[in-house]
Amino acid sequence: MIDFELSDEQRLVRDTARDFATRELAPKAAARDRSEAFPVEEMRALAKVGLLGVNVPESLGGAAAGVVAYSLAMTEIARADASVAVAMSVTNMVGEIIVKFGTEEQKSAFVPRLTSGAALSGAFGLSEPQAGSDPAGMTTTAKRTAGGWRLDGAKQWITTGDRAGVLVVWAKTDPAAGAKGISAFIVPGGTPGLSAGKHEDKMGLRGSSTVPLLFDECQLPEDALLGRLGGGLSIALTALDGGRIGIASQALGVGLAALDAARAYVKTRVQFGRPLADFQAIQFRLADAATELEAARLLTMRAAWLKENGQPFSREAAMAKLYSSEAAWRACDAAIQVHGGYGYTREYPVERYARDVRVTRIYEGTSEIQRLVIARSLLQGGKGA
Numbered sequence: 001m002i003d004f005e006l007s008d009e010q011r012l013v014r015d016t017a018r019d020f021a022t023r024e025l026a027p028k029a030a031a032r033d034r035s036e037a038f039p040v041e042e043m044r045a046l047a048k049v050g051l052l053g054v055n056v057p058e059s060l061g062g063a064a065a066g067v068v069a070y071s072l073a074m075t076e077i078a079r080a081d082a083s084v085a086v087a088m089s090v091t092n093m094v095g096e097i098i099v100k101f102g103t104e105e106q107k108s109a110f111v112p113r114l115t116s117g118a119a120l121s122g123a124f125g126l127s128e129p130q131a132g133s134d135p136a137g138m139t140t141t142a143k144r145t146a147g148g149w150r151l152d153g154a155k156q157w158i159t160t161g162d163r164a165g166v167l168v169v170w171a172k173t174d175p176a177a178g179a180k181g182i183s184a185f186i187v188p189g190g191t192p193g194l195s196a197g198k199h200e201d202k203m204g205l206r207g208s209s210t211v212p213l214l215f216d217e218c219q220l221p222e223d224a225l226l227g228r229l230g231g232g233l234s235i236a237l238t239a240l241d242g243g244r245i246g247i248a249s250q251a252l253g254v255g256l257a258a259l260d261a262a263r264a265y266v267k268t269r270v271q272f273g274r275p276l277a278d279f280q281a282i283q284f285r286l287a288d289a290a291t292e293l294e295a296a297r298l299l300t301m302r303a304a305w306l307k308e309n310g311q312p313f314s315r316e317a318a319m320a321k322l323y324s325s326e327a328a329w330r331a332c333d334a335a336i337q338v339h340g341g342y343g344y345t346r347e348y349p350v351e352r353y354a355r356d357v358r359v360t361r362i363y364e365g366t367s368e369i370q371r372l373v374i375a376r377s378l379l380q381g382g383k384g385a
Contacts, residue, residue: 004301010069016049017073021080029081032207033352036199038163039084039207040120046088047117051077056095060107061115067242067308071249071300078253079260082356083207085253087121089246090159094122094168097239098186101227110166110186119165119189124243125155125213126170126236132157133369135170135236136179140215142171149185149225151193151218157363161211162196165189168239169215170232182232185224193218204355242307243364244317248300248324251360255293255328258335258353262286265348266338282338289331296324315377322370325360332357 006014024045032039046052054070056062063069070092078085095114098106113119131137140153151171161167167187174181187194197212227235263286266276276282299320306313332354336343343350361367 006068006072009065010072013050013054013063013065013069014072014076017051017076018079020045020049020051021076025077025080025084029083029207030346030349030352032081032083034206034346036206036209038160038209039081039087040163042081042084043087043091043120044117046077046084047115050115051088052091052117053095053111053115054092056092056099056111056115060095060099060111062095062111067245067304068301071245071304074246074249075253075256075297075300078250079257080253081207082250082254082353083205085250086205086208087160087163089243089250090124091119091122093239093243093246094124094164094166096242097168097235098166098226100238101184101235102186103223105223106186106226110188114166121160121164123158123161123164123167123189124239125158125161125167125187127157128154129156129212133366135182135233138170138172138182140169140171141175142173142183142185142220144173145219147219148222149220151185151187151215151220153215155213155215157200157210158196158213159208159210159363161213162199162209163189167194167213168226168235169213170236171215173229173232177230179233180230182236183229184226184232184235185220186226187218187220187224191218191220202359204352204358206355240364241314241317244321244370245300245303245307245313247360247364248296248303248317248320251321251325251328251357252293252296252300254353254357254360255289255296255324255331258328258332258350258357259286259289259293261348261350261353262289262335262338265342276338285334285338289327289334292327293331296320296327299323315374318365318370318373318377321360321364322367322374325357326367328357329354329361 050063053062058064173183200210303316303320335350
């Protein structure tokens with residue numbers, strides 16, 4: 001049974017994130033969006049307050065506060081600046097999968113670099129130009145050499161790929177084996193043979209870099225292999241399940257920011273001699289947005305609670321990401337609408353919220369992929385709600 005009362009630790013993490021977001025992130029979020037400046041100092045500051053390893057053991061520099069606390073923190077950070085939130089998300093995700101699948105030597109070598117901010121960010125190298133929703137279609141290869149592995153190929157849409165000090169990269173170690181021939185590798189940033197391409201000129205999340213990566217005879221040691229040989233797809237799917245909770249939390253944060261902005265605007269904007277807040281059409285729009293975002297919050301908390309308590313959560317994470325990302329998009333659209341013409345300008349933040357939230361329906365699995373995950377669970381014997 002889910003307890004809707006937060007623990008003292010969970011409240012502390014949420015409040016720490018909220019205070020940091022309000023004080024450090026919100027004032028410069030619009031400027032970062034315009035300049036496309038990567039939040040270097042902000043990421044280091046996140047490390048200092050324990051938000052780059054929320055669900056990572058204390059022995060490795062993390063906060064060990066759990067998945068629910070991580071979700072709460074992500075929502076608060078995204079409420080102020082979704083670009084910083086996505087860099088925080090991928091860094092936490094990389095740390096968690098190394099903790100789960102890495103050797104003791106790998107954990108001690110790489111995880112503290114992520115949690116302390118020394119690595120600046122993590123990166124998740126799965127997608128390729130022709131292999132997005134279908135990771136089994138990847139063409140990047142890892143071949144054994146006398147001293148370890150040689151990585152060759154290309155990755156696409158890699159968040160913070162040019163900034164990351166620690167990357168987890170997937171490659172085919174046995175191309176003839178299909179999905180069973182994929183393995184995962186830990187690649188330190190700056191490894192010879194690894195290079196980043198041109199920054200994508202994105203619609204939103206412009207304060208977070210997204211780049212292609214090229215691996216040209218990139219030499220890795222034998223112990224770069226993460227988990228077992230051929231077990232890479234399982235690692236990726238596990239990471240994506242958890243990552244979807246993070247993206248659901250991020251979308252929720254942006255949607256709540258849009259609702260906050262709309263609520264403030266309609267109280268002060270006067271039309272026909274009355275504040276917009278007095279008009280029932282406006283009230284109903286805000287009521288619908290608030291209701292949907294609360295439903296999104298509960299779905300996300302349920303998925304986080306299940307993961308934290310060691311229970312199956314794949315379907316619930318897919319539901320949370322699907323609903324939260326689409327509800328947040330509707331909330332942003334409603335916020336623009338109640339702002340009228342001003343909502344379409346950069347004078348107000350709601351246009352940025354809409355641009356930032358749109359990608360949450362695409363990355364970490366599109367909305368269509370989430371529906372497939374949910375449907376397969378239902379039709380292959382899974383229980384209904």
